[in-house]
Amino acid sequence: MAVTVEELYRNYGVLADAKDDVCKHKDAYQVILDGVKGGPKEKRLAAQFIPKFFKSFPELADAAINAQLDLCEDEDVSIRRQAIKELPQFAAGEHLPRVADILTQLLQSDDSAEFNLVNNALLCIFKMDAKGTLGGLFTQILQGEDIVRERAIKFLSNKLKTLSDDVLTKEVEDYIFLQSKKVLEDVTGEEFVLLMKILSGLKGLQTVSGRQQLVELVAEQAFLEQHLNPADTDNMDRLLQCTRQAVPLFSKNVHSTRFVTYFCEQVLPILNTLTSPVAELDIQLEVLKLLAEMSPYCGDMDKLEANLTKLFDKLLEYMPLPPEEAENGENAGGEEPKLQFSYVECLLFSFHQLGKKIPDFLTAKLNAERLKDFKIRLQFFARGLQVYIRQLRVALQGKTGDALKTDENKIKVVALKITNNINILIKDLFHNPPSYKSTVTLSWKPVQKAETGGQKRTSNEDMTPNSPPKKPVSLPKRDSRQIYNPPSGKYSGSIGNFSYEQRGGFRGGRGRGWGNRGNRSRGRIY
Secondary structure: OOOOHHHHHHHHHHHHHHHHHHHHOHHHHHHHHHHHHOOHHHHHHHHHHHHHOHHHOHHHHHHHHHHHHHHHOOOOHHHHHHHHHHHHHHOOHHHHHHHHHHHHHHHHOOOHHHHHHHHHHHHHHHHHOHHHHHHHHHHHHHHOOHHHHHHHHHHHHHHHHHOOOOOOOHHHHHHHHHHHHHHOOOOOHHHHHHHHHHHHOOHHHOOHHHHHHHHHHHHHHHOOOOOOOOOOHHHHHHHHHHHHHHHHHOOOOOOOHHHHHHHHHHHHHHHHHOOOOOOOOOHHHHHHHHHHHHHHHOOOOOOHHHHHHHHHHHHHHOOOOOOOEOOOOOEOOOOOOEEOHHHHHHHHHHHHHHHOOOHHHOOOHHHHHHHHHHHHHHHHHHHHHHHHHHHHHHHHOOOOHHHHHOHHHHHHHHHHHHHHHHHHHHHHHOOOOOOOOOOOOOOOOOOOOOOOOOOOOOHHHHOOOOOOOOOOEEOOOOOOOOOOOOOOOOOOOOOOOOOHHHHOOOOOOOOOOOOOOOOOOOOOOO
């Protein structure tokens, strides 16, 4: 016979009045547990009464938790919400990891109010026992269904940063790092990004040694010891995502050497054959941007000269020689050389950074022809560059505020940053001997300090860039005195910087889970 509302109130009264002798009234508590088998009113009362006296009946602990779980899965959303709200009261001692595990599974709820209650309940028990709560969360991340795993990782990514230092102790952070390394053995690209966000936010990993640990962790995920197959878009996807996560970690004390070495040895030689994992991504430019961002933090490198030669050779591909002229003064080849400003900025910056490590790379007697050829290319490039810079300045002169926010002018502002950067670097390298002293801020990066070594900048040049022009622009032919007019339609219409890591996880199963992970539909494991 089902328990009635009256019986629930009567037995609640017995327990409440018993005070210190409440443990002697086991039968009364059992009646309250049986309330989960009643109607909606009885269930709502049971959801409130069961946790109130839970600690007084340790021998009925499992039965009480199971009864509350039945209510957490009730068809009536109001009953579920009440039951979930009370779950933290069961998180005492040995029961806390189980409650954390249960709450983690309940993150799969699609009801927004219920989902928020689960989040609040998890945060509540976090403050009781952070390590125990993490145990439940990581159990589900490692073994649970995909939807639970996904939401548990997102919970940690969003909520850990809100917890105080009293909660996130060194022991707790060490536990997060250890468990995260286990998770990283089988992740999608999106999960990898979230886990790196979690780990890089831990205060214990803000030190030089901590950052070095993270770099090593990312390097392991990037498979830097393996040969790069240019046709494997998934492999390329992995490399780009990992490198993007590593770049913010590099500093003068945390070196990018392993990544820069891999890019020089494995990526640059096959740059033109790389296949983009995302249709709208210029894969070659993305690779060169990453190399440029890493190059200032490269430490001592094995085979430095060989790798610098690979970089230099790739730079020459984008720095043409002046065209030969026929007797009538026209271009004998028929076509003017094409120039990729964005590519050259990246390659020239990278060479400028690594070249300072071997000062005689261009000046040694054996390299006399190399330097002569390079200066001819630099001079030809710089001549066309100066004309282009003047045209951009004229186009932007007097424009401020909203006028600079149009798509066309945004592109011109970025083009001006790119060309000025190239101009500064060319001037440095044109010294005798070549100099490596000037500093520039890459066009897609926020300006942090004034560049040196170039001409005085206008306010337009110091604006934060959006996206560089990617398409080639024709250079004027040698000795041409006519004003250089860039052909219309040569600029990229894409304004926003492409945020690669926001493109989702990797596709296809490829071992170690950098594609869609295996189906974990095991059902709930309360």
